[in-house]
Amino acid sequence: MAAVVLVHGLYHRPEHFALVAERLRTAGTEVVVPELHKGSLPADTAVVQAAIDALQEPPIVLGHSYGGSVITGVRGAGHLVYLAAFVPDVGESAAGLGGASPQLLDAINLEPDGSTSLHPDRVADTLYGDCPEPLAAWAVGLLRAQSPGCGRGVPERHSWKHTPSTYVVCAQDLAIDPVLQRKMASRCTDVREWETGHSPFVGQPDLIVELLQADTLRRRDEGVTTTR
Template sequence: MGAGTAAVLVHGLYHRPEHFAPVADGLRAKGIDVVVPELHRGSLAADTAAVQAAVDASREPPLLLGHSYGGSVITGVRGACRLVYLAAFVPDVGESAAALGGASARLREAIVPAAGPEGTTVLHPGLAAEVLYGDCSEPLAARAVGLLRPQAPGCGRGIPAHHSWKRTPSTYVVCAGDRAIDPVLQRRLAARCTEVREWRTGHAPFVSRPALLVDLVSELIAGVSPRP
């Protein structure tokens, strides 16, 4: 199945579609149709269903990119022409993001209780800026932290119903400067994918270096052979 001209971008825990706005705008400027579904549906199964609906509504099989927890989501979605795991979890049968190692100790320190339903959490703003956006300028980090939202419990413990990376070509992007998900874990998960790239970025290159993602997605959609 060849690549088309569409991409679905899937954010991670605590994040919003707005975090991907610079990437989405850059891809649209290149003529690529982009959808960024809102997650926070209360469970991995519900988040996966929301992304599956976006894929099913696409006029052609889209490229599907998942960041962090978004990797668990795209793993359970059918119908993509290619999967891209960005510092993301790649669960196998019976595995969840939490079981694979989950958040780093530094990210766990940033998670604090929030008002709302029992178990809801938020990220401490100062710690989130350091852990998630440590390679961003101060204004970029402040904007990204301001967009973060509360997170319902349990999503990271969800287990995908099936595993599309076993049948669909996939690219893993290791973020070597990541403080939220250990790059050592990322490299281990990357071995499950068809090809691997490694960038010297933090956890959120869609904030710090959006042009990198625009170029990568454009390259993969165009069907350019992977660089050695």
């Protein structure tokens, strides 16, 4: 299987993908989970680009939520996977496309230094409402403050226009409206819809593992190649 790069969203950490990464690595897949929170969309994109460039072959690159804006700007991916994620076109940002739901906005706290954080009690159901309670509590405990402005960042390039892509609509999502997700999904090569909330990498990691393995097989069977 091709290497996989997993890109988290706002307020999240690489550790949120731990259950997915563990399963993929057990199956013999090389997995890279970059740490974002570099202060801007260009800086976050550069971190993911460096991870891609360090791999021997074009990887599958999965972006969750804001991570979709990040992976939109990279070069050299073999396949893009947008998981309840933003798919910006020219001049668009995550915030401009619709951004967070009212439920998620209600959970955002403004910190004295200008950063924002998520109120643990208010955000648990919005992000992890369909996850087992112990896993939801674990995921909430990992959330961190977020620098301002990342969601308003506009990608400099649009990789989904020339790279095979899969969009996963999370139909029970309370953080990003599934109606908006379906509109953005129309920009991708392939569309799936899951009856999950915003964070299946916490509650149903095997769904993501199976999807990534299927994408690898399809790329191999179709003879799809990507140049860097």
